Amino acid sequence: MLKRGIWILGLIILAITLAGCFQGEQSLEEMDPPQDAEAVDNLDGLKTEENDEANDDADENMEDSDQTAETIPRELYLIDANGLVAAQTLELPAPESNEVAQQVLEHLVKGGPVTPMLPNGFQAVLPEGTEVLGVNLQEDGIMVVDFSNEFADYEAEDEIKIVESVTYTLTQFENVHEVQLQMNGHPLREMPVNGTPIGESYSRGNGINVMDTDLNIMNSQAVTMYYPAEHNENRYYVPVTQYVKDEGENKYTSIVQGLLEGPGLQSNVIHVFNAETMLTNEPSLEDGVLDLTFSEEILQDREQSIISDEVMETIVRTLTENQEIEAINVNVENVEQLVNENGEAYNEPVTNQYFLPPQEV
Numbered sequence: 001m002l003k004r005g006i007w008i009l010g011l012i013i014l015a016i017t018l019a020g021c022f023q024g025e026q027s028l029e030e031m032d033p034p035q036d037a038e039a040v041d042n043l044d045g046l047k048t049e050e051n052d053e054a055n056d057d058a059d060e061n062m063e064d065s066d067q068t069a070e071t072i073p074r075e076l077y078l079i080d081a082n083g084l085v086a087a088q089t090l091e092l093p094a095p096e097s098n099e100v101a102q103q104v105l106e107h108l109v110k111g112g113p114v115t116p117m118l119p120n121g122f123q124a125v126l127p128e129g130t131e132v133l134g135v136n137l138q139e140d141g142i143m144v145v146d147f148s149n150e151f152a153d154y155e156a157e158d159e160i161k162i163v164e165s166v167t168y169t170l171t172q173f174e175n176v177h178e179v180q181l182q183m184n185g186h187p188l189r190e191m192p193v194n195g196t197p198i199g200e201s202y203s204r205g206n207g208i209n210v211m212d213t214d215l216n217i218m219n220s221q222a223v224t225m226y227y228p229a230e231h232n233e234n235r236y237y238v239p240v241t242q243y244v245k246d247e248g249e250n251k252y253t254s255i256v257q258g259l260l261e262g263p264g265l266q267s268n269v270i271h272v273f274n275a276e277t278m279l280t281n282e283p284s285l286e287d288g289v290l291d292l293t294f295s296e297e298i299l300q301d302r303e304q305s306i307i308s309d310e311v312m313e314t315i316v317r318t319l320t321e322n323q324e325i326e327a328i329n330v331n332v333e334n335v336e337q338l339v340n341e342n343g344e345a346y347n348e349p350v351t352n353q354y355f356l357p358p359q360e361v
Helices: 002-031 039-067 097-106 156-170 252-263 309-319
Strands: 070-078 085-094 132-138 142-147 179-183 220-231 234-245 284-285 289-294 326-330
Touching: 002 179, 070 156, 085 097, 085 156, 085 234, 097 156, 097 252, 142 156, 142 252, 156 179, 156 234, 220 252, 220 309, 234 252, 234 309, 252 289, 252 309, 289 309
Parallel strands: 142 179, 289 326
Antiparallel strands: 070 085, 132 142, 220 234, 284 289
16 A cells, blocks of 8 residues: 555656656747747848838828929920920929029920920920029029020020020019020120120010011110911910001000001911901000900901900900000990900900919819
8 A cells, every 4th residue: 555655656756847847848948049030020120110111212202293293384485386486384393492493494405304395396495405503583683594605505596586585484473574694604795606785684675586677766666566376286476576656655556556567577477457457546554454445347256246366365465565554455346245256255354364274273
């Protein structure tokens, strides 16, 4: 009996000893993990960091994409298929506020960023490779522009077009009145190829696409008029500076009369007025609104009292070039209500904004 008890006690002690050995082996494994265990943990952490960085990069790319998608319409004065300087409104990426002038100038360079967006029949005007070294708007409204040496690499017949293009492109901004040109920091008083005098500065007052005239310049005034032109399906307006007779105190009579007579020898634009159209009353200006009254011949359709959209736009674009004129009130004898080609009534004086395409909100 005693032997049996000792035998059972021995079995119990053996079982406890074995259990302790197995438990000890497991604890060692837990305390001394494989050497690459930490590397696995780090890989998991690296993957998480990489995913976070990838997500951050994606967010930044989306933000960059959103910023890239933001554009602003700008007028660029380019050269059309007939060799005339005319404005085309292009959507340019929204720049930093202090880079607007430099941006529009860079989009006038041949082979530059404007190339893929050039309208049908148009080309850039500044010589390829031209760099804008600096722009500086002075307090008096003069924009000083400094070009690189490549600016002088153009044909003589393009010289005046370059000056006009740069001047009109920059003076679309209200605070820019004149342009002063430099090349490598040296002021230009004449253009570098054909020697065209440009003085200390150039403005819209110098004209654009200036027509030759037989009139005595001393008894006439230079006026920039707008005429429609077309190349394939691209319809646009060309500014043409021509001389008209000085009729005395009411200069608007002379301007309208010159507009009715048309561009004369300038055969690359369209004359939109009927030959019999007459101005029947003296133009009058009050609070920025110019009142004009024409004969019925100005109408496209007398029965419907329709005035051509091109006639109206030609009148408004031309007359509002005068700073004192904000809008035009067009009247026609014996017509109570004028309408456009879509049958919409002209209930208010017309501004240039009327002809702009609607902006998406």
